[in-house]
Amino acid sequence: MVKFEQVTKKFGQITALENVSSEIKKGEFVFITGPSGSGKTTLLRLLLREISPNKGKILIEGKDISTLRSSEIPFYRRKIGVVFQDFKLLADRTVYENVELVMEVSGEGQSAKRKINDALKQVGLAERANLFPRQLAGGEQQRTVLARALVAQPKLILADEPTGNLDPATARQIVSLIDQAAKNGTTVLMATHNADIVNSLKRRVIQLKQGKVVSDKASGKYQE
Numbered sequence: 001m002v003k004f005e006q007v008t009k010k011f012g013q014i015t016a017l018e019n020v021s022s023e024i025k026k027g028e029f030v031f032i033t034g035p036s037g038s039g040k041t042t043l044l045r046l047l048l049r050e051i052s053p054n055k056g057k058i059l060i061e062g063k064d065i066s067t068l069r070s071s072e073i074p075f076y077r078r079k080i081g082v083v084f085q086d087f088k089l090l091a092d093r094t095v096y097e098n099v100e101l102v103m104e105v106s107g108e109g110q111s112a113k114r115k116i117n118d119a120l121k122q123v124g125l126a127e128r129a130n131l132f133p134r135q136l137a138g139g140e141q142q143r144t145v146l147a148r149a150l151v152a153q154p155k156l157i158l159a160d161e162p163t164g165n166l167d168p169a170t171a172r173q174i175v176s177l178i179d180q181a182a183k184n185g186t187t188v189l190m191a192t193h194n195a196d197i198v199n200s201l202k203r204r205v206i207q208l209k210q211g212k213v214v215s216d217k218a219s220g221k222y223q224e
C-alpha cells in the first residue's frame with residue numbers, strides 16, 4: 001500500500017530523513033516513534049505530498065506520487081484521512097458542517113448525511129453536532145477532526161500525535177477508533193510519543209532517529 005524507497009528529505013542543511021526504505025501493507029497499523037526532530041512529521045507530510053523528497057521514491061498502491069500533477073493532488077488527498085494537530089477546525093462552522101466539508105468535495109450527494117451522522121456517532125459526538133468548535137472541549141475537538149478523517153472512508157489515515165493534550169481515557173478512545181478503521185482495511189500511520197498507547201496496542205513500531213530507521217518491529221515497544 002505504502003512504499004518508501006531510499007527516501008531522503010533535506011531542508012537546506014538539515015537532513016530530516018535519510019535513505020528511508022519501508023513497506024506498509026494494506027490494513028496495517030504502524031506507529032512511527034522517535035525523539036523530537038527525528039523526522040516523523042516529515043515522513044507524514046511527504047505522504048500527503050505537501051513536500052517532495054530530494055532523493056528516492058514514495059509509492060502508494062504502486063504509483064509513484066511524485067508523478068502526480070498539481071491538478072491531481074486534491075483528488076489524491078481525498079483518499080487520505082488526516083489527523084494532524086495543526087489541522088484546525090473551521091471556527092464559523094458547526095461540528096456537523098466541519099465534517100460535511102470533506103463530503104462536499106467528495107461529491108457523495110444523498111448518502112452523505114447518513115455517513116456524517118454515523119461518523120459523529122462513532123466518535124460519540126452525535127449530541128454535539130450543532131455546536132461550534134469554541135463550545136467544545138479539546139478532546140471533543142480532536143474527536144471532530146477524527147470524524148472528519150473517517151467520514152470519507154479513506155484508504156490511508158495519517159495521524160500526527162492525535163492524542164496530544166488529551167487525558168489518558170480520551171486518548172485510548174481516539175486510538176481505538178483509529179484501530180477499528182485499520183481492522184476494516186484502512187492503512188494507518190501514527191506518529192506519537194505516547195508510550196502507554198504504543199505499548200498497549202502491540203502493533204508494528206518503526207522507530208526513527210536523526211532521520212533514519214533504527215528499528216522496525218512487528219509488535220514493538222516504545223523506546224526513547
Ligand SMILES: Nc1ncnc2c1ncn2[C@@H]1O[C@H](COP(=O)(O)OP(=O)(O)OP(=O)(O)O)[C@@H](O)[C@H]1O
Binds near residue numbers: 014034035037038040
Ligand atoms: N519546513 C522546515 N524547514 C526547515 N527544517 C525543517 C522543516 N520541517 C522540518 N524541519 C527539520 O527536519 C527535522 C525533522 O523534523 P520533524 O518535524 O519531521 O520531526 P518530528 O520527528 O516530527 O519531531 P516532533 O516529535 O518534535 O514532532 C528537524 O530537524 C526539523 O527542524
Ligand SMILES: [Mg+2]
Binds near residue numbers: 040041042160
Ligand atoms: Mg512532529
